[in-house]
Amino acid sequence: MKQPRRERRDKLSGSAADAESSKGDPERLYVITGGPDGGERAALDLVTMVVACSTPSPTVQPEQAAILRLCRAPLSVAEISAYLRLPFSVVTSLLTELLGSELVESRAPIVRAVLPDRSLLEAVMHGLQRL
Numbered sequence: 482m483k484q485p486r487r488e489r490r491d492k493l494s495g496s497a498a499d500a501e502s503s504k505g506d507p508e509r510l511y512v513i514t515g516g517p518d519g520g521e522r523a524a525l526d527l528v529t530m531v532v533a534c535s536t537p538s539p540t541v542q543p544e545q546a547a548i549l550r551l552c553r554a555p556l557s558v559a560e561i562s563a564y565l566r567l568p569f570s571v572v573t574s575l576l577t578e579l580l581g582s583e584l585v586e587s588r589a590p591i592v593r594a595v596l597p598d599r600s601l602l603e604a605v606m607h608g609l610q611r612l
Contacts, residue, residue, distance in 0.1 A: 523577040527559040527569065528590045531576060535584055545575050545584075552585060 532555040537546035544565065551564055562572045579585040 523573065523580050523587070525558050525573045525576060525587065527557065529558050529587050530555045530590055531558060531561060531585050531587045532556075533585050541579075541584070542575070544571075545579055548572075548575060548579060549584060557590070 531548075531552050533549045533552040535549070537549040541549070544567065547565055548561055551561060556564075558569065558572060558576065561576075562569050565572065567575075576585065576587070580587060
């Protein structure tokens with residue numbers, strides 16, 4: 482039979498209990514985002530690409546420093562959320578602050594319709610091969 486969460490946490494060692502409780506701790510998320518509303522948020526969705534413009538400074542929050550380290554190469558907001566194991570709303574709040582201080586840049590993903598047609602590219606390639 483499955484034990485209630487509190488009993489399982491009591492049976493864990495001290496450091497393991499701390500690690501488990503910090504994962505989904507609502508108070509921790511409240512502090513990270515800066516309150517219930519978190520202020521204005523940037524228009525980010527799950528597929529928005531984010532790339533760091535600089536290295537983390539000692540003054541940024543640990544979660545923001547982790548984002549800056551992760552985003553040396555472009556990553557989507559969904560990937561950042563998964564790697565940090567933080568909810569999407571918390572990640573968008575952190576990214577909004579980083580965008581405001583110009584530590585990261587974001588761009589919408591490339592839409593497939595904008596790319597040239599495959600048959601056109603093949604025709605150009607064949608034409609170049611004939612030269």
